Amino acid sequence: MSVLGNVSIRLTEEQGMLLDVARSFVRDRAPIEAVRAQLETDTGYDAAIWQAMVDMGWAGIALPDTVGGAGMGVGSAVPVFEALGGALLGTPMLSTTLAGQLIWRAAGESAAEWLGRLCSGSVGTIAYLDHADWGSANLGVTLGTDGALTGSKSFVADAGVADCFAVVASDGGEPVLALVERSAMNDSALSENVLIDLTKRAANVDLTGVIPAQVFRGDAVAAALRDTLLIGALLTAAETTGAAGKCLNSITEYLKTRKQFGKLIGSYQALKHPTVDIYVGMENARSFVYHGATIVGDEVLDQDAEIACRMAKVAADEVMVFAGDRSVQFHGGFGFTWECDSTLFIRRAQWAQQMYGGAIHHRKRLASLLLDS
Amino acid sequence: MSDNKAALSAFREEVSAWMSENVPSDPGFLLPLTFLEVGTEQQLDFLREWQHKLWSAGYLGMHWPSEYGGQGADPSYQYIVDKELAKHNAPIIFNTIGLNWVGPLLLDMGTDEEKAKYIKNILSGEEIWCQGFSEPDHGSDLGAVQTRAVHDGDDYVVNGSKIWTTLGNYADHMILLARTNTNTERKYDGLSFFLSPMKIDGVEAHPIRKVTGEYGFNQTYFTDARIPASCLMGEEGGGWMVAMKTLEYERGVTAGQASGYWGVTIQVDDMIEELSKLEHDGEPLLSDPVVRDDLVGFIMEAKALSLTGRRSGIPALTSDYPMGLALSVKYRGTEYERRMKQYTASKQGAQSALYVGDADAVSGGFWQRAYFSNFGATIGGGTTQVQANIVAEHVLGLPK
Numbered sequence: 099m100s101v102l103g104n105v106s107i108r109l110t111e112e113q114g115m116l117l118d119v120a121r122s123f124v125r126d127r128a129p130i131e132a133v134r135a136q137l138e139t140d141t142g143y144d145a146a147i148w149q150a151m152v153d154m155g156w157a158g159i160a161l162p163d164t165v166g167g168a169g170m171g172v173g174s175a176v177p178v179f180e181a182l183g184g185a186l187l188g189t190p191m192l193s194t195t196l197a198g199q200l201i202w203r204a205a206g207e208s209a210a211e212w213l214g215r216l217c218s219g220s221v222g223t224i225a226y227l228d229h230a231d232w233g234s235a236n237l238g239v240t241l242g243t244d245g246a247l248t249g250s251k252s253f254v255a256d257a258g259v260a261d262c263f264a265v266v267a268s269d270g271g272e273p274v275l276a277l278v279e280r281s282a283m284n285d286s287a288l289s290e291n292v293l294i295d296l297t298k299r300a301a302n303v304d305l306t307g308v309i310p311a312q313v314f315r316g317d318a319v320a321a322a323l324r325d326t327l328l329i330g331a332l333l334t335a336a337e338t339t340g341a342a343g344k345c346l347n348s349i350t351e352y353l354k355t356r357k358q359f360g361k362l363i364g365s366y367q368a369l370k371h372p373t374v375d376i377y378v379g380m381e382n383a384r385s386f387v388y389h390g391a392t393i394v395g396d397e398v399l400d401q402d403a404e405i406a407c408r409m410a411k412v413a414a415d416e417v418m419v420f421a422g423d424r425s426v427q428f429h430g431g432f433g434f435t436w437e438c439d440s441t442l443f444i445r446r447a448q449w450a451q452q453m454y455g456g457a458i459h460h461r462k463r464l465a466s467l468l469l470d471s
Numbered sequence: 472m473s474d475n476k477a478a479l480s481a482f483r484e485e486v487s488a489w490m491s492e493n494v495p496s497d498p499g500f501l502l503p504l505t506f507l508e509v510g511t512e513q514q515l516d517f518l519r520e521w522q523h524k525l526w527s528a529g530y531l532g533m534h535w536p537s538e539y540g541g542q543g544a545d546p547s548y549q550y551i552v553d554k555e556l557a558k559h560n561a562p563i564i565f566n567t568i569g570l571n572w573v574g575p576l577l578l579d580m581g582t583d584e585e586k587a588k589y590i591k592n593i594l595s596g597e598e599i600w601c602q603g604f605s606e607p608d609h610g611s612d613l614g615a616v617q618t619r620a621v622h623d624g625d626d627y628v629v630n631g632s633k634i635w636t637t638l639g640n641y642a643d644h645m646i647l648l649a650r651t652n653t654n655t656e657r658k659y660d661g662l663s664f665f666l667s668p669m670k671i672d673g674v675e676a677h678p679i680r681k682v683t684g685e686y687g688f689n690q691t692y693f694t695d696a697r698i699p700a701s702c703l704m705g706e707e708g709g710g711w712m713v714a715m716k717t718l719e720y721e722r723g724v725t726a727g728q729a730s731g732y733w734g735v736t737i738q739v740d741d742m743i744e745e746l747s748k749l750e751h752d753g754e755p756l757l758s759d760p761v762v763r764d765d766l767v768g769f770i771m772e773a774k775a776l777s778l779t780g781r782r783s784g785i786p787a788l789t790s791d792y793p794m795g796l797a798l799s800v801k802y803r804g805t806e807y808e809r810r811m812k813q814y815t816a817s818k819q820g821a822q823s824a825l826y827v828g829d830a831d832a833v834s835g836g837f838w839q840r841a842y843f844s845n846f847g848a849t850i851g852g853g854t855t856q857v858q859a860n861i862v863a864e865h866v867l868g869l870p871k
Binding site: 471 | 777
């Protein structure tokens with residue numbers, strides 16, 4: 099058996115249609131001016147665009163139809179996230195999708211009401227990080243005997259607009275999933291992060307004294323958490339791959355039109371060859387992402403699926419960091435300005451590379467998965 | 472579909488059984504790692520006999536028309552044979568220029584006479600082919616070819632010299648790119664393409680020794696060599712287009728090759744197996760966190776190549792850059808292999824310094840030789856740097 103393991107890659111008709119639909123949706127609704135208009139707003143997104151996405155069933159795209167979802171599985175979310183990333187569009191889609199995955203995987207039908215709300219457009223989010231380490235247990239928030247939580251969570255995506263918080267907490271050392279309503283928190287519970295990516299929003303959330311509406315326990319919680327973190331890596335990778343593709347377009351357009359020393363700068367190999375490496379890196383990341391879309395399903399993730407998610411994240415981060423960095427550099431003085439879209443790309447790259455674990459996080463785990471079994 | 476699957480799986484078993492019986496064992500002398508390093512008569516005779524055996528069994532050029540010595544089968548059958556050859560660690564199928572470049576080219580663009588005359592002997596190994604494109608002063612820049620072919624009666628008279636002529640000293644025929652007109656506006660329009668005989672007066676191939684210490688390629692000199700005018704393929708002055716089509720087959724951009732098994736297959740699994748035997752600081756090498764991280768990188772590259780190859784068959788996932796995956800395959804694949812082999816050759820402690828011939832060399836110096844040999848892939852058929860230009864210009868639309 100080869101160390102390469104499962105190398106299947108397919109695109110279902112459904113996934114192909116979603117890719118087309120999502121790409122034309124962002125083309126129509128999310129030109130770069132519309133994206134820029136949201137950079138300094140409080141929520142970071144256009145409510146009408148989000149509503150249109152909800153109407154198309156995307157908020158519950160990976161959730162089963164028994165709870166109001168589209169029943170198309172995690173693999174169907176991949177083309178949608180790739181398209182959203184290609185537009186750099188800010189929406190609460192990632193937070194909501196992943197909150198849905200965590201709750202569904204941990205609680206199933208017994209959380210049907212919560213899941214139904216997410217499918218119909220309530221923003222959900224996962225409160226996971228105690229501080230900054232994706233690889234630690236992150237059980238610093240505790241559930242007391244009085245039923246109240248103590249502690250705070252960092253970097254909670256879209257916390258400012260979320261109604262449903264899926265809080266990872268400890269009950270006597272065991273991980274539990276505490277579902278918390280925004281209305282159960284104080285106004286002062288949230289302190290907004292200043293994020294490097296202006297299309298994204300996150301906040302630190304103080305949960306001390308908050309009573310969860312519902313708590314889920316048992317082995318399913320730990321498994322759900324593990325799988326959701328992997329799916330988070332995969333979907334972030336899909337979004338990042340889309341962004342890398344768009345960044346590549348913006349570089350090649352500039353290289354085809356900008357002249358220096360009497361020549362189009364795209365004719366210089368010093369710019370041409372690294373651009374080819376961005377292209378090749380983007381294609382590789384795309385292969386990993388759609389491999390993930392092929393083999394990650396509703397069931398508990400097996401070793402091949404885990405490897406797929408981690409590799410997708412590593413590949414997408416690597417190319418996006420390189421593409422964003424080179425985009426600023428290759429645009430010269432203009433690249434260094436706020437008006438140049440390179441600003442958005444390099445900021446997206448720096449945001450995405452940590453999300454759901456960076457390269458060292460995943461590569462370390464890949465080493466064990468690939469070399470020790 | 473499932474019928475087809477069952478047929479392919481039965482075929483795989485049949486081929487595997489045949490190989491277990493028929494793949495020759497170690498001949499007791501060093502065999503070349505790729506078709507680029509056939510350097511002795513002993514190797515040549517051995518490989519020619521092996522190719523003939525494979526073809527006689529019906530396992531070479533399976534998807535080529537039966538009238539020309541193929542089986543008229545679906546390409547998936549040959550793919551299975553190639554996979555099994557690698558699995559059984561078989562000697563290479565050496566007549567690669569004929570099998571993979573000339574054969575598909577003739578099937579694509581050749582006349583019926585040309586097909587009838589050449590193709591079967593390519594498959595049987597009876598006639599060996601070489602390629603006369605590069606010249607001492609023009610490697611990747613083929614448009615600048617200067618070897619002259621002057622029409623004279625029923626012949627063309629050829630003068631000049633070609634270099635890196637793999638198999639040139641053994642070849643019966645050469646695909647020759649020569650200049651028939653020095654007064655064209657565009658340099659490309661003065662070039663013509665010939666199916667030229669090699670074993671004639673005025674043609675001499677001088678072997679050149681390589682960085683691996685082996686032979687395999689030559690400098691070929693043409694001195695008033697007379698080749699029949701009927702050897703011209705296509706129109707006089709139309710050689711550039713034929714040469715470019717040839718390169719598509721050479722670079723694997725276009726399918727139709729008779730056998731992909733032109734070199735010993737070296738995979739990331741082989742690398743890991745080799746490294747797992749080694750130590751560093753008195754510990755297993757594979758327990759070193761730096762090495763482990765490097766290996767994750769190599770495995771990811773290998774997996775990306777495999778996945779991307781499969782993805783190229785999914786139109787909806789290739790529509791952004793329709794030719795991109797095919798045109799970048801040489802760029803991606805050959806560089807990864809070079810680095811993978813260099814890495815393995817350099818993690819053997821002091822034994823990294825040993826070469827083929829030393830009894831203490833790790834695996835007989837296999838990795839050291841494989842690393843050096845791999846430059847044939849990153850340079851031959853257009854260097855990596857030229858490949859990058861091709862991807863930049865033809866895939867990304869960047870200016871020349």
